[in-house]
Each structure stands twice: as C-alpha cells, then as structure tokens.
Amino acid sequence: MRTISTITAFAATAALALAGCAGPAPAASQTAEASAPTESKTLTVVTHDSFALSDELKQQFEKETGYTVTYVAPGDGGALVNQLILTKDSPLGDVVYGIDNTFAGRAISQQVVTPYTPANLPESVAALKADDSGRLTAVDFGDVCVNADSKWFAAKKLAVPVTLDDLAKPEYADLLVVENPASSSPGLAWLAATVGAKGEDGYLDYWTSLKNNGVKVVKGWTEAYSTEFSGSSGKGSKPLVVSYSTSPAFEVPKGSSTSNTEALLQTCFRQVEYAGVIAGAQNEVGARKFIDFMLSRDVQADIPGQMYMYPADTSVELPADWQKFAPLSDAPFTVSAEAISANRDAWIRDWTATVIG
Numbered sequence: 001m002r003t004i005s006t007i008t009a010f011a012a013t014a015a016l017a018l019a020g021c022a023g024p025a026p027a028a029s030q031t032a033e034a035s036a037p038t039e040s041k042t043l044t045v046v047t048h049d050s051f052a053l054s055d056e057l058k059q060q061f062e063k064e065t066g067y068t069v070t071y072v073a074p075g076d077g078g079a080l081v082n083q084l085i086l087t088k089d090s091p092l093g094d095v096v097y098g099i100d101n102t103f104a105g106r107a108i109s110q111q112v113v114t115p116y117t118p119a120n121l122p123e124s125v126a127a128l129k130a131d132d133s134g135r136l137t138a139v140d141f142g143d144v145c146v147n148a149d150s151k152w153f154a155a156k157k158l159a160v161p162v163t164l165d166d167l168a169k170p171e172y173a174d175l176l177v178v179e180n181p182a183s184s185s186p187g188l189a190w191l192a193a194t195v196g197a198k199g200e201d202g203y204l205d206y207w208t209s210l211k212n213n214g215v216k217v218v219k220g221w222t223e224a225y226s227t228e229f230s231g232s233s234g235k236g237s238k239p240l241v242v243s244y245s246t247s248p249a250f251e252v253p254k255g256s257s258t259s260n261t262e263a264l265l266q267t268c269f270r271q272v273e274y275a276g277v278i279a280g281a282q283n284e285v286g287a288r289k290f291i292d293f294m295l296s297r298d299v300q301a302d303i304p305g306q307m308y309m310y311p312a313d314t315s316v317e318l319p320a321d322w323q324k325f326a327p328l329s330d331a332p333f334t335v336s337a338e339a340i341s342a343n344r345d346a347w348i349r350d351w352t353a354t355v356i357g
Helices: 002-017 028-034 055-065 077-086 104-109 150-155 185-198 203-212 221-228 284-294 297-307 337-356
Strands: 042-047 068-072 095-100 137-149 176-179 216-218 240-244 261-263 269-278
Touching (some): 055 284, 077 095, 077 185, 095 104, 176 185, 216 221, 269 284
Antiparallel strands (some): 137 240
16 A cells, blocks of 8 residues: 555656646546546445344335445444554545444544535534534434343332442442443443543543442443343343433333333433545445445334434334333433544543543
C-alpha cells in the first residue's frame, strides 16, 4: 500500500508540473466519472453480532438490487468499531450497521465511514443524528437498562431492585452481570448511565460499590443475556443483567399475559444505532442502497421483532404488546455525544483499573 501511494503521489506531482503545457483541463464529465461511487455485484454488510432481519427481507433486497450479499459480524458493537478501525486500510466490507452513539464519535473521528444522507429522511430519523458530518444514519434506538428475572425474585421472596443504588445493597450481592464497556456497546452505554447519574467525580465510587457487591463482567451482550442471565433461554445463575427495556417483551410465555422479566426503568441510558458507508467500500452504490433499505417501512417494522429495538422512523406501528412489556424510560440518564467522544477512552481506562484491576 505504501508503494502504491508513493507512485500515485509522484504521478500527481508530475501532472502538476506539466499542467502549463498539457492543454485544457479534463472535461467536466471526465472528472465526474473519475469520482463516481464504486459498484460491484457483491455487497458485504458488517454488523454487530445481535443483527437480525427476516430472511424474506434479506432475499427481497438481493432480488431488487441483483447483489450477492454477505453478512459479517466481528462481535458486539464495541468490537465492531474496533475492527473497523484496525482494518481501515483493508476494509471488512462496504456498509456497516450497529455503531451506536457511545462509539459513533470514535468511528467518525477515525474516518472509517464516509458521508451519505438518504433522501427524504423522516424527521424522527434526522433528530437522532450523531453529528453534522452526515457519516452515520440512525436506524433504531432503545433504552439500555438493568433487567430482572421477576420469577426468580418472587421465588426468593426478595423485592426487585428499582434504582442504581439498590444494586449495590447487600441483599443483591452476586446477582448482577454486566458487559465490559471496552468491548460492548450496551456495556459502554450503561457505563455512561452511571456517569450521567453519579457525575465524573462519583461514578468510579459507584462501580467500586458494585465490585464489592460481586458484580460479574463478561465480554458482550450475548454472553451476558443468553448465557449468564437466569431469565433468558440460557437459564444462567444471574437474575440481574444489563440489557434493554424491550427485552421483557420477548420473555412472555406463549399464552401468558405477563412477562417473566422486567426492565428497571430508573437505570437506563438511551442508545441509538447507526448505519454508514465504510470508507474504501468496493460497492459504495450498494452500501447506500442498503442504508436506504434499512430505513424502508418494511424493515423499520421488522426491527422490533428481530432486534428488540424501536424503529428510528417513529411513524411505523409498534408491536401490540410493546406498550405493556417494552416501555421506554421516562427519564433516561443522559451524557452528551461530545462528552462521550471526549472522555470515552479515559472512562474505560479508569473503569478497567477500578473494576478489573
């Protein structure tokens, strides 16, 4: 790559030197052609490992575009951004979905995505923008909250905790599993919740209290929720887990009117997930089409049932049971995107020293 760049730079210098006797500049059409977006018959979509869409919709996209589509999932949302940065000289694919608002600043500053804004963007989607660069487009959002296994607490005759402070009380020792914020977007979102709640001067003291109370840290959401959490199909040993306010909607037994789990709505941070065209994409045209596809009404309506998130286009009808089982928090903890971008690395470093050691 360095050799190619050197040759290119030399050629450009030579061209400038000869400009005075080389005749008129290239026609406008030639310049436009040189800068036209790339396109190929294949499209590689890079996602986090919780990405899911109905097979019918995936097939519909392939049929409408004629592309052969491959999906690559290098890990949780944090791992996804890390991999995009590590491979930016040899990109993993053409389009990415799953960069969230806690990692968006890093992806943008590292220029792993290029500007693209779909036409006729719904107002609710535009309102969720990461910044003014146009490099990321909101696809969905949700509240990252602690979830409780209601049946477990009922069986133990123990009250379900309500607040962040409750989680550090002795009666809830060894019950909570969280994701590592260095590798997990929900983990970082919940770390941001604790910063928003306790402030820069108090969040590490809070985490010290959780550590002393036996909090367990795992790499990502899939391991935390599907393996460690007692209220999911994995039937793990931990009745408290950092997940989403929507998760209880998917723990309602068939024929039941109640969920086996509940979200603690006083422990939440609002997460937004974005899609973007990967810098250096071999199929930039296809990448743009995929982002448009993710904002189509069919896909937006599919997101709640597939990925447990609210569609960014709020005009799309939600599943009937979400009002009861998947409410958003009335007052999620907030931290500005600028603050997250400026302090994320320091927060993770200090959190790691405090909690992991």
